[in-house]
Amino acid sequence: MAAGLVISAPASGVGKTTLTLALARAWRHRGLNVQCFKSGPDYIDPAFHAAATGRASVNVDSWAMDRGAIAHLVSRGVDADVVLAEGSMGLFDGVAARGVSGTGATADIAEMLGWPVVLVIDPSGQAQTAAAIAAGLRDYRPGLKLAGVVLNRVASPRHQDLVRHALNEAGIAVFGALPRHAEISLPKRHLGLVQAEEQAEIGKLIDEAARFVAEHVDLDAVLRSAASWSPQPAVNGLNVTPPGQRIALARDAAFSFVYPHMLEAWRGAGAEISTFSPLADEAPDASADVCWLPGGYPELHAGKIAANAHFRGGLRAFAETRLVHGECGGYMVLGTALTDAEGARHEMTGLLGLETSFAKRRMHLGYRLAELAAPMPGHRPGARLRGHEFHYSTIIAQPDMPLAVVHDATGAVIAETGSRRGHATGTFFHLIAEDR
Known part of the structure; x- marks a missing residue:
């Protein structure tokens, strides 16, 4: 005990x-x-x-x-x-x-x-x-x-x-x-x-x-x-659906903010996870059926990400036929450009029209409840997803179709709706669980 x-x-x-x-x-x-x-x-x-x-x-x-x-x-x-x-x-x-x-x-x-x-x-x-x-x-x-x-x-x-x-x-x-x-x-x-x-x-x-x-x-x-x-028997486990059977997961110093329980739940449901490093100029595993870019610190490595042509080209080729999703920092990298804290603008992968900037930092912090307007990997339209948002980036442009109607913990609608275009989707919040 x-x-x-x-x-x-x-x-x-x-x-x-x-x-x-x-x-x-x-x-x-x-x-x-x-x-x-x-x-x-x-x-x-x-x-x-x-x-x-x-x-x-x-x-x-x-x-x-x-x-x-x-x-x-x-x-x-x-x-x-x-x-x-x-x-x-x-x-x-x-x-x-x-x-x-x-x-x-x-x-x-x-x-x-x-x-x-x-x-x-x-x-x-x-x-x-x-x-x-x-x-x-x-x-x-x-x-x-x-x-x-x-x-x-x-x-x-x-x-x-x-x-x-x-x-x-x-x-x-x-x-x-x-x-x-x-x-x-x-x-x-x-x-x-x-x-x-x-x-x-x-x-x-x-x-x-x-x-x-x-x-x-x-x-x-x-x-x-x-x-x-001593733990009590759990009537219900986690309500988490893997985004795919074989998941290519970006994982390095720029892409590391992912909840451990999510990865465990994906594996527990039978999914396979292969990691790759955008900072090492690696592309997602070509045998995967979905690519997931978690958050992290892409703003500290924006120049290197912009220069890594193999990663950017490989991700764009992957997205031609398969789903790609980005959370927070991963969402920013799926966008058109990211301006760092010194004011330098760096070209990102361009799978979405999102453009963000750290030149004028503004904190975005809090729980998020999102109702999906369209599917994203692992979740159907209408699904209610609970997550958390924490970043300092400012949206310069978010021109694509919104992915969800997003509320904060008080029920107020917020502007960070996420985006969708083709096979690419992204959100500023990090997914924790789906409502049952």
Whole structure:
């Protein structure tokens, strides 16, 4: 039987990922099997989890997934000793309108699974107020259990003593306090952390984080606070249809934002996936029946993509007879042109008329519910798809027929409808699940 915990915080940027990775690696060093999950729509953190544990991590999302799908996904932790779910943003942060089984908040997953929450609190610039914040989070939602707190970036022993005393007065356990330590800071860029696969020293960084956390946090006390848990049988699994029988998947530093549960569901349904690298000037496998370009960072590699004639020509030849779909960054590469942050315009593949620019960045962020006006790979017209959009590009032109009517989480119609032309389709949102 596994021990389950949720790692959360009052806000983003407090140190949830670092603590999750450090705990996972430290317990692994002790001979325990650790399974991680990510609450919410994050494509980057699961790869860090896998690096720390040696086990694949997946996303669980209460806005896009029903309880059966979440139960199906977390059941992979049945053979683990410890199961950690890392939260997104703050503990209760989600959207105003309820989705399939919740608002997308980490608290939904904690309550659904019955796992206590370990809060990461950064008391920089405060002392006793940190205890008031922790007590407010503990008491905000009945049925949620707070296991305790790990303090991060404490300024001095005196600072730590002030905060610890206030938390003890509030009846909140303090598992440890971490001084500032630059050696365990994970590098960031505009869509979040720099990807694990781009960091050659990620193993050493996680080892140092584990050593540092083991020195300052009572690992045994954290483990004792976890809830004994065994997965419940899932009535329903994931409602995911593969886009084809043999899928050519773009996969490299420019095309890496794809949810692990999607790939697993495709394979579980019998699909074969062959990967190719547009950055290495590779074309999609000619024996595939569909090509899928996920999101990523094409804006950082736009010049190279534009110069890779074999990739561009091979993709255009593929699209003459077979389906091609792009998500977010992949959608931009299917377009006519992409202007980078320095204002340089780069020719893309031209399968769609979309033109985008990063010269004037504007953030687009949030859940998306799309009703398809036309088919896209794996999904029929009229299908209701749930996904998430996060990018900084601006649409200069989107002249093709819209692929879908797209709403945000409040029900408002948005302009990012996706496009379709010939065998090519694209969306700005990343698909998470189809409504049953």
